[in-house]
Amino acid sequence: MKSPRSISVAVLAASACATASLSFVPDGLSQPNKAGNGTVPPDLQVIDDVLEALQVMQESYFQPWLGTWPTSIDWTAAVMGSHISGALQSLSQLLASLRSSEPRDYQVKENLVATYFTQLVGYYFGQDAFAIRNEAFDDILWVVLGWLDTIQFIDLHTALHYQAGGSQTGIASNQQIPRMLVNQSWHGNLWMSAFAHRARIFWELANKGWDEKLCGGGMTWNPRLEPYKNAITNELFISASIAMYLYFPGDDNASPFADDTTAGMENETPTTTGWKPHDSRYLDAAMRTYAWLKRSGYNNPLSNNTRCDVPNGMLYTYNQGVILSGQLGLFKVTGNTSYLFDGHRLIQDVIAATGYDIKTNRPVDDISSLPPGRIPYWHGLGRAGILEDVCDVRGDCSQDSHTFKGIYFHHLTAFCAPLELVSDLAPAIEERAFRQVKEAHTQACKTYVGWIRHNAMAALLTRDAEGKFGMWWTVGLLNLTMDTLDIQEGDLGPEDPTAVDYRNGDVPDDPRWGNPGKALIPPNNGLREEGGQKPLIKRSNVDWDPNNRGRGRTVETQGGGLAVLRALWEISRHGRS
Structure with missing residues (x-):
């Protein structure tokens, strides 16, 4: 079994591509297992579950008059925006396939899309952009990704429903209607410039x-x-830089903050001519950072160390996911299959680190033989084939960690989308070779569907009576309650002396992380709420649900449920044979 540390650095290993025998599928599994690996048409029940998860998320947590999810924080709200945009992309493609000439059908379709898109527009104004400008660079970059996801949805929905060759609008062709109505594009394009402007401003802030x-x-x-x-x-x-290169439509708005965000930037575009799409700065930034990340070995510097050779061995699920959309984007514009090899290797290492074998399409541990109340062995990023963060069992996950698994599946969905090159940007690739790469990518993604379904079904079993998802999906799979749960020493996995869980606890006040007596990061609000948290302590006779511990069910855990269901829908749909 791979050690947890090997999972973190798996992405760093590049692979050479031999075109004659190209395959991203693991050795010993030349064809996907037919038991649930995408060789049958996807179950329409899955898209029903996706839409229900989306509806609960917005009706339970979003406040239109505020234009945000009030219980979220700045960066997790940006991620929720990405989840909404991703769900809308799936919905738009589904509606395009359900062709009808009945005007009423078109009204229902458009109303459903408009309901959630207008909430995204509301969030543009509800997002505290001024505050996020002064936050950490990762907080800033979630904003960039969020609005680029929305831009991708607008482009897709317009192409599918409002352009020549797109799906029908629901108006019969023999009806006499004004030309003005026929020539209208989708109204969402009105917001493209605003979303692009914010993405551009925040990318430039992050570039610092x-x-x-x-x-x-x-x-x-x-x-x-x-x-x-x-x-x-x-x-x-x-991921944000390559997405800017691919999807940023340009920006001719020189305000606000043009002077301070572009000051000192190399090769900056003059504000008099605007910022153009496909600026090479974005591609250069993505490739430069990717090369550095591979060299670094994911090592994090501590204290006064300036060599980046003292690692923090802590693993989080979202670290394994965000890079995936970047790898796909880099392949799209370079044609270099090493990016795909890196991505597939990382996905397969993550799946193995949950205790799941894609060759047999089942968990490696015999769950049926577990004593009552016991939980399976910890494999590094989960147990019983279910993705977990280390805080899940303890029940002390912070608001940050509540968001992580949803982020992983959002970017996994992006990576396993049907493969394509951007013809105007990518180098010329021989058609036969590209077909082989595309087929190898599709076949590899098919092998992941069984694991994704396993996680999605477990997540569904954590829903409460209101349809809200819990954080610890493994509980759903094992049907454990606080009455039966039996956590013993060693169930949390081996202790790593280099691991500091700064996302759920404090940064240690020791010389390795800073000067003694000087707090580097304030205590995490997920662990310091009034009354504290009592992991694995039953609070009352009716508090039987392990997912009611700590923060309980949140908008972030709902986003996680939505993301894993959407991953199941999209990847099984694309993987049909």
Whole structure:
């Protein structure tokens, strides 16, 4: 079994591509297992579950008059925006396939899309953009990704429903209607410039985090915590930069903050001509950061170390996901299959680290043989084939960690989308070779569907009577309650002396992380709420649900449920044979 540390660095290993025998599928599994690996048409019940998860998320947590999810924090709200945009992309493609000439059908379709899109528009105004400008660079980059996800949805929905060759509008062709109505594009395009402007401003703010004086390069996590550089900020910069190169439509708005955000930037575009799409700066930033990340080995500098050779061995699920959309984007514009190899290797290592074998399409441990109340062995990123963060069992997950698994599945969905090159940007690739790469990518993604379904079904079993998802999905799979749960020493996995769980607890006040007596990061609000948290302590006779511990069910855990269901729908749909 791979050690937890090997999972974190798996993405760093590039693979050479031999075209004659190209395959991203693991050795010993030449064809996907037919038992649930996408070789049958996807179950329409899954899209019903996706839409229900979306409805509960918005009706329970979103407040239109505030334009946000009030219980979220700045960065998790940006992620919720990405989840909404992703769900809308899936919905738009589904509606395009359900063709009808009945005007009433069109009204129902458009109303459903407009309901959630208008909430995204409301969030544009509800997002506290001024506050996020002063936060850490990773917080800033979630904003970039969020609005680029929305831009991708607008482009897709317009192409499918409002352009020549798109799906029908529901108006019969023999009806006499004004030309003005026929020539109208989708109203969502009115907001494209606003979303693009915010994405561009925030990317330029984040670009200030790139530093070559310390550690030979890389993104600083927080301008007030130099020289600390972590994996997530660099992964975000890769994915956000390549997404800017691919999807940013341009921006001719020179305000606000044009002077301070572009000051000192190399090759900056003059504000008099605007910022153009496909600017090489974005591609250069993505490739430069990816190269640095691979060299670094995901090592994080501590204290006064400027060489980046003292690691923090802590693993989080979202660290394994954000890089995936960046890898796909880099392949799209370079045609370099090493990015795909890196991505598939990382996905397969993550699946193995949950205790799931994609060759047999089942967990490696015999769950049926577990004594009552016991939980399976911890494999590094989960147990019983279910993705977990280390805080799940303890029940002390912070608001940050509540968001992590949803982020993983959102970017896994992006990575396993049907493969394509951007013809105007990518180098010429021989058609036969590209077909082989595309088929190898599709076949590999098919092998993941069984594991995704396993996680989605477990997540569904954590829903309460209101349809809200819990954080610890394994509980749903094992049907455990606080009455039966039997946590014993060693169930949390081996202790890693280099691991500091700064996302759920405090940064240690010791010389390795800073000067003694000087607090580097305030206590996490997820652990310091009134009354504290009592992991695995039953509070009352009716409090039987382990997912009611700590923060309980939140908008972030709902986003996680939505994301894993959407991953199941999209990847099984694309993987049909």
